[in-house]
Amino acid sequence: MTQVETPTPTARPVANPGPLGLMGFGVTTLVLSLANANVFGSQLTLFTALPLALAFGGTAQLLAGMWEFHAGNTFGATAFTSYGAFWLSFYFLVTQGYLDPKSANFVGTVGLATYLLGWTIFTGVVTLGALRVNGATASLFVLLFLTFLGLTVGAYMGTSGTSISNIAGFIGILTAINAFYNAAAGILKDLAGKDVLPVFPIGKK
Numbered sequence: 001m002t003q004v005e006t007p008t009p010t011a012r013p014v015a016n017p018g019p020l021g022l023m024g025f026g027v028t029t030l031v032l033s034l035a036n037a038n039v040f041g042s043q044l045t046l047f048t049a050l051p052l053a054l055a056f057g058g059t060a061q062l063l064a065g066m067w068e069f070h071a072g073n074t075f076g077a078t079a080f081t082s083y084g085a086f087w088l089s090f091y092f093l094v095t096q097g098y099l100d101p102k103s104a105n106f107v108g109t110v111g112l113a114t115y116l117l118g119w120t121i122f123t124g125v126v127t128l129g130a131l132r133v134n135g136a137t138a139s140l141f142v143l144l145f146l147t148f149l150g151l152t153v154g155a156y157m158g159t160s161g162t163s164i165s166n167i168a169g170f171i172g173i174l175t176a177i178n179a180f181y182n183a184a185a186g187i188l189k190d191l192a193g194k195d196v197l198p199v200f201p202i203g204k205k
Contacts, residue, residue, distance in 0.1 A: 014071050015067075015190075016071070016186055016190055017063075017064040017065075017071065017080070018064070018073075018076055018080075018182075018183070018186045019184075019186040019187045020060060020063075020064045021060070021061045021064030021065065021068070021076070021079075021080035021083075021084075022179045022180070022183035022186065023056075023179075023180070023183045024056040024057050024058075024060040024061040024064065024084070025057055025061055025080075025176075025179050026176045026177075026179030026180045027052060027056055028052040028057025028058075028087055029172055029175055029176040029179065030172075030173060030176035030177075031044075031048055031049040031052055032046055032049040032172065033147070033169045033171075033172025033173045033175070033176060034169070034173065035048065035049065036165055036168060036169030036172060037166050037167075037170045037172070037173060038166050038169065046094065047094070050091055050094060050095065053087040053088070053090050053091040054087075054088065057083075057084070058084050058088035059084070059088070061080050061083055061084035061087065062080070062084030062085065062088070064080045065077050065079070065082070065084055066081065068081075069081075075126075075129050075130070078126065079126055082122065082126075086119060098112075099112065109155060109158045112155050113156040116151050116152040116155055120148040120149050120152050123141065123144050123145045123148050124145055126141055127141040127144075127145050130142075131202070133202070134199040134200055134201050135199065135201070135202060136178070136181065136185060136199040136200055137182060137199070138202065139178055140175065140178045140179055140182055143171055143174050143178055144175050146168075146171050147168050147171045147172040147175050148168075150165065150167055150171060151168045154168060181197065184197060185197040185198075185199050
C-alpha cells in the first residue's frame with residue numbers, strides 16, 4: 001500500500017502593520033497639534049481631530065497593535081495598542097463633556113492635567129524601549145514625550161499655561177512629521193526589500 005505524503009503547510013507572510021499604525025498616529029497627531037499650537041486660530045479646534053481620533057488614530061492604530069502581536073513585535077504591539085486606546089479615550093473625553101465646563105461630567109483643569117500626566121509617564125517608559133530600536137523610532141518617542149510633558153504642565157497651570165500648551169503643539173507637529181517619515185521608511189523597505197530611507201540603527205555598525 002502506497003503511503004500518501006501530507007504536504008507541509010507553508011507559512012503565509014505577515015504584512016508589516018507598523019506603517020498603518022504610524023500613519024494613523026501621525027495624521028491624528030498633526031491635526032490636534034495644529035489646533036494646540038493655535039496655528040489657524042479659531043478656524044481649527046480640537047473638535048476637527050475627533051473623527052480621526054475615533055477612526056484612524058484610534059481604531060486603525062488599535063488594529064495595527066493587534067497585528068503586531070501576531071507578528072511577534074512586543075514593542076510595536078504595546079505602543080500601537082496603547083496609543084490607539086489613547087485616541088479612543090480622547091474621543092470620549094471630548095464627546096461626553098469631560099472637557100466642557102458646562103457639563104456635569106466636567107473633570108476640571110486638574111483632572112485633564114492628571115489624565116495627560118498618566119500618558120506622559122507611559123510615553124517615558126515606552127521611550128526607554130524605543131532607544132533600543134533605531135534612531136528614527138527613538139526620536140519619534142522623545143518628541144512625543146516632550147509633547148505630552150508640555151501639555152501636562154500647561155494643563156496644570158490652567159489659563160496661564162496656554163503658551164506652554166502652544167509650544168507643546170508645535171512639538172506635536174514635529175512628532176507627526178517624524179511619524180510620517182517612519183511610516184514611509186517602513187513602506188519603502190517592504191517594497192524594496194531593503195532600507196531606502198535611513199532609520200539610523202542603534203548599536204550596529
